[in-house]
Amino acid sequence: MLKQFFILCSGADTNILDNCSNGEQNKYAGIGATVFFTALMATIAASYALYTVFDNLYTSIGFGLVWGLLIFNLDRYIVSTIKKRNSFLDELLQAAPRIFLAVIIAVVISKPLELKIFEKEINQVLLEQKNDLTLANQNQIAQQFNPKIAELEGQILGLQNEIDAKETEVNALYDTFITEAEGTSGSMKLGKGPVYKEKREKHDTALAELQQLKTDNKAKITTLENEIIALQGDYKANVSESQPIIDNFDGLMARVTALGTLPWLPSFFIFLLFLAIETSPIIAKLLSPKGEYDYKLEDQETVIKSWVSQQVAERQLLVKTDNDINNKVYTEIADEEEVMNYKRKKARELMQHQADAFLKKQKGVL
Known part of the structure; x- marks a missing residue:
């Protein structure tokens, strides 16, 4: 079986x-x-x-x-x-x-x-490729968010510098009116005279401006920091959404490519x-x-081939013989007077019909 x-x-x-x-x-x-x-x-x-x-x-x-x-x-x-x-x-x-x-x-x-x-070696190659793709993907996404984050951080730094500069100015005014009261600078008179009061007022005005500046800039800094946090959240979300694509990078084409390495x-x-x-x-x-099978198969095929060749030859001979007979018959008929007269009569009728049809067409055009 x-x-x-x-x-x-x-x-x-x-x-x-x-x-x-x-x-x-x-x-x-x-x-x-x-x-x-x-x-x-x-x-x-x-x-x-x-x-x-x-x-x-x-x-x-x-x-x-x-x-x-x-x-x-x-x-x-x-x-x-x-x-x-x-x-x-x-x-x-x-x-x-x-x-x-x-x-x-x-x-x-x-x-x-x-x-x-x-499979184990291919998995190792795919793991290395996935790690490279993960780092490349993170860098590509970071390029979309880092410029904006850097811009916002620059704005925060500028606001903080404004506060620091104002604090330096206030501290300098403080030292000025204190040394005026001590008599070590300015009018060089000990005590709180008119010059002291004037310098103290400048210091108090600058201090009030500093407090207002701190309040305003702190609010702006908080807003900018929230924007940075939102951008960082969007960055992490984009990385998380694209990571499954990298994790699934182990299809047939990827494995064939890894095998090639x-x-x-x-x-x-x-x-x-x-x-x-x-x-x-x-x-x-x-x-x-x-072998025996080949000889028997060849014998069977040659029998069929010979029979087909014989049939084709007979058909070709039959066609040739029939053509020869037809040519001979039509040659003999062509010499008969009765056939010639009949063909002449029909040709005359055909020419008359053509002339009548042409005349009718011309009258229609006129």
């Missing part, structure tokens, strides 16, 4: 192969087993690759089965269409396009399995393994001698 199933997978004509030896049947059963297991590996590889895309087990298995059946059909077609010839060079030229197609299939099958085999030699050996599996049925048919 299993043998018959693998023979069916090989694409061989079971009606012919049933009449062949066991050795010939085993050869095609081996070829069919290779085709079947290649399709099985393709199903597993495609299911894993699609799972990284859809993140759904049942969907991935469903599409994986479809892909496996497609590969199975292609491999079965490739093997079944290779015919044994009398020249190895003719067989090689016949198999060349099929080998090229087998290489493409091997690449497609091996890549998802490489992603699974080197790893050393190529291990991946190349895996590719060679699947290439050997994929091309083994073709190579086996090329290297194997022309």
Whole structure:
């Protein structure tokens, strides 16, 4: 039962192969087993690759089965269409396009399995890439908010400098009226005279202005600080909203790209393994001698080819003979007087009808 199933997978004509030896049947059963297991590996590889895309087990298995059946059909077609010839060079030229197609299939099958085999290494590469993307994303978002925050901080610094300058002025006026009272500067008279009172009034006026300036600037500074806090909140919100995109940066394309950054030699050996599996049925048919099945298949095909060639030749001869007879008949009829008179009569009637139609058309134009 299993043998018959693998023979069916090989694409061989079971009606012919049933009449062949066991050795010939085993050869095609081996070829069919290779085709079947290649399709099985393709199903597993495609299911894993699609799972990284859809993140759904049942969907991935469903599409994986479809892909496996497609590969199975292609491999079965490739093997079944290779015919044994009398020249190895003719067989090689016949198999060349099929080998090229087998290489493409091997690449497609091996890549998802490489992603699974080197999953830990790929995860490490993706982690490094995510960290770089996170820092780059934070810097890009910061470039949108930092200029405005710096501008607001500059305004706060300017307001604080105004307060500091006014405080320096008030302190200087304070020292002036104190030293005036002590008699160490100004009028150099001890006591609180008119000059002292004048300087004291200037100090008190400046002190009142300082208090008002502090009140006004404190309110402005508070407003500016609230704007800075709001901008910082917007910055954190933007970072939080964009971070999930970076965290999900582990799809199929990202993993394939990460795989490309790893050393190529291990991946190349895996590719060679699947290439050997994929091309083994073709190579086996090329290297194997022309067997009993091949002779019987050639006999069956040549019988049909000969019958078709014979039918085509007979039809061509029939057409040629019929044309020769028709030419001879029409040549003999052309010399008969009765036919000439009849043609002349009909030609005269046709010319009269044309003249009448032309006259009628001209009258309509006038």
